[in-house]
Amino acid sequence: MQRLALFDLDQTLIDLDAAFALWAEEFAEQHRLGRKGVQHLIRLNRNGLPHRELFFAKVRERFKLSAPAVSLWAAYRRRMPHLVECRPEVLTGLAELRAAGWRVGIITNGTADNQLGKLHRTGLAEAVDGYAVSGVEGIRKPDVGLFEIAAQRCGMASGEGGWMIGDNLLADIGGGRAAGLRTVWIDHEGRSGKEHPADHVVSDVIDAIALLHEHGRRRPGCRP
Ligand SMILES: [Mg+2]
Numbered sequence: 001m002q003r004l005a006l007f008d009l010d011q012t013l014i015d016l017d018a019a020f021a022l023w024a025e026e027f028a029e030q031h032r033l034g035r036k037g038v039q040h041l042i043r044l045n046r047n048g049l050p051h052r053e054l055f056f057a058k059v060r061e062r063f064k065l066s067a068p069a070v071s072l073w074a075a076y077r078r079r080m081p082h083l084v085e086c087r088p089e090v091l092t093g094l095a096e097l098r099a100a101g102w103r104v105g106i107i108t109n110g111t112a113d114n115q116l117g118k119l120h121r122t123g124l125a126e127a128v129d130g131y132a133v134s135g136v137e138g139i140r141k142p143d144v145g146l147f148e149i150a151a152q153r154c155g156m157a158s159g160e161g162g163w164m165i166g167d168n169l170l171a172d173i174g175g176g177r178a179a180g181l182r183t184v185w186i187d188h189e190g191r192s193g194k195e196h197p198a199d200h201v202v203s204d205v206i207d208a209i210a211l212l213h214e215h216g217r218r219r220p221g222c223r224p
Pocket of ligand 1: 168
């Protein structure tokens with residue numbers, strides 16, 4: 001198996017919830033929504049409204065905002081790249097993987113402006129060999145095609161194995177498996193009892209990086 005490690009971006013390499021909480025504070029202040037407004041935004045986000053167009057339609061309706069949902073969503077995409085951070089130890093971990101002979105890539109679903117903005121603002125774009133953004137390529141995880149693009153961007157052949165690391169069981173783990181990759185599930189909520197098809201489960205991406213090093217050491221040469 002080739003030394004290829006593909007990482008999801010949101011909630012894997014970066015803490016999107018933390019950035020969202022900052023955004024919610026700013027948005028509530030700007031629109032005078034108060035503390036309850038902040039809580040409502042965070043609840044709405046947690047309650048499975050990851051599709052932002054629908055999210056902003058609900059927000060607009062709830063707070064009787066005059067701006068159209070598409071404008072609110074566009075402003076969100078402009079602002080979010082400035083609020084996300086990648087922890088220094090994660091950037092160091094990726095650099096150490098590459099130094100150990102791994103090719104490292106990022107594969108993410110989302111709009112081009114938001115995801116590319118986040119990749120560049122956090123320094124992740126320069127910290128990896130390649131990346132594939134669904135909004136740029138026109139296909140989304142779990143479509144195997146996006147994994148193939150990511151592998152090629154890293155200078156690796158698609159279909160010759162590697163690893164996929166992510167927090168979403170369908171997009172990352174299901175998609176990764178379909179693309180012939182071994183998988184590490186980032187389970188933030190520690191639902192270790194939950195059934196899953198991943199090869200490994202960790203609670204933080206740092207542990208996933210350590211695991212890859214371990215596999216690389218166990219099988220020196222080209223079969224980590
Ligand atoms: Mg994710």
